[in-house]
Amino acid sequence: MPLDTSRVLDSELIRKYLPRGRTIEELEQELEPVIKQELKGRIKALLKEKDAVLVAHYYVSADLQELAAETGGFTSDSLDMARFGHEHPASTLAVAGVRFMGETAKILNPEKKVLMPDLEATCSLDLGCPAEDFAAFCDEHPDRTVVVYANTSAEVKARSDWMVTSSIAEKVVAHLHEKGKKILWAPDKYLGDYVQRKTGADLLSWDGACVVHEEFKAQALKDMRIEDPEAGVLVHPESPRGIIEQADFVGSTTQLIQAARDLPHKKFIVATDRGIFHRMRQAAPGKIFIPAPIAGETVDCIACAHCPWMAMNGLQNLTRALETGENEIHVDPQVGRRARIAVERMLEFSRSLRK
Numbered sequence: 001m002p003l004d005t006s007r008v009l010d011s012e013l014i015r016k017y018l019p020r021g022r023t024i025e026e027l028e029q030e031l032e033p034v035i036k037q038e039l040k041g042r043i044k045a046l047l048k049e050k051d052a053v054l055v056a057h058y059y060v061s062a063d064l065q066e067l068a069a070e071t072g073g074f075t076s077d078s079l080d081m082a083r084f085g086h087e088h089p090a091s092t093l094a095v096a097g098v099r100f101m102g103e104t105a106k107i108l109n110p111e112k113k114v115l116m117p118d119l120e121a122t123c124s125l126d127l128g129c130p131a132e133d134f135a136a137f138c139d140e141h142p143d144r145t146v147v148v149y150a151n152t153s154a155e156v157k158a159r160s161d162w163m164v165t166s167s168i169a170e171k172v173v174a175h176l177h178e179k180g181k182k183i184l185w186a187p188d189k190y191l192g193d194y195v196q197r198k199t200g201a202d203l204l205s206w207d208g209a210c211v212v213h214e215e216f217k218a219q220a221l222k223d224m225r226i227e228d229p230e231a232g233v234l235v236h237p238e239s240p241r242g243i244i245e246q247a248d249f250v251g252s253t254t255q256l257i258q259a260a261r262d263l264p265h266k267k268f269i270v271a272t273d274r275g276i277f278h279r280m281r282q283a284a285p286g287k288i289f290i291p292a293p294i295a296g297e298t299v300d301c302i303a304c305a306h307c308p309w310m311a312m313n314g315l316q317n318l319t320r321a322l323e324t325g326e327n328e329i330h331v332d333p334q335v336g337r338r339a340r341i342a343v344e345r346m347l348e349f350s351r352s353l354r355k
Contacts (some may be wrong), residue, residue, distance in 0.1 A: 011093070024118070024314035025061045031315075032191065039315040040067055046322035052092035053078050055081050056316075058253045059275035060322050064096045064198075064318070075079035075141035075279070077253040078150045079165035082108060083347065094322060095329075096313045098123045102329040103154045107339045114329040117317040121309040123151050128208040129187035131155035137184070141204060144184035145176055148342070151210075152187060158338035166191060166237055170198050172349060177201035181207040190214070194237040194244055210238045212307050216271045216321045218242025220293035224269060232265030233292075243271050243292065260284045274305045 054073035187208030196203040235247035249259040271292035
């Protein structure tokens, strides 16, 4: 099915919402080690005091990923972040990531307090799929089962039948396709295209893209592989088709880390956010990881292989959120109840796959 292009959020509007100036992550790279240790010590004490647990995404800074591990928290992809936060007994979840991750945590745990370092940390896929426009799109295609990617607002999830993450999207759509369902997919057109090609499903897609993954350039990757033919290529399926077609392995962030460990290559070209390199180096010590080529490191580059909103998470604003209780995620209860149906369908399906 052709992509619907009538409601795509203009790239200039995406640029309007991008963080300006240096990010928290960049500024904190210049902190003295002793100051970082003081901040980490303060956060550890606050987590205990507030009965809180830290849940972090692979794309945030190494400092936050390490802190999660050191405090009994968790660092993973958005599917396992949702699972962990739902199953952990803590009364407060501190989510280091982007806003839709905090909202998903709140949807699954309405009784818990959910805090984030910065509520302005969002996602181009979320911004590019406004709830009202998406509802109208759904209304135009009432015969389709609505499957939305996790990178969407609570309101969009509330309008859907299923929520999926990249690690389970193909399996869910294949399951629905076997049942004869036609799919309305949102918002990532590249992931939708990948899932459609893998499953053969009748899939109509919203026209959205991630500012990080859309920057990877197929011809430049071909040139890089010619120069370094022994390097493996790891690709997240939010990338354009020309990038995916060159991959030695395509998968979610967790799956890419496992592939980096298990594949025999000594060097990898990686087409996803370079924040993942910290965990890849831990999983595969001694191997070399380099980012896939992008549009350019100057004015043409929007995200430069690292999500600018993920980079808004830091030790300092996490400390402040825990101290003050500010930056709390709120989801309208009615919206949350509807959205929870779609999220729990995914979690239940995931559990059935593990049996």
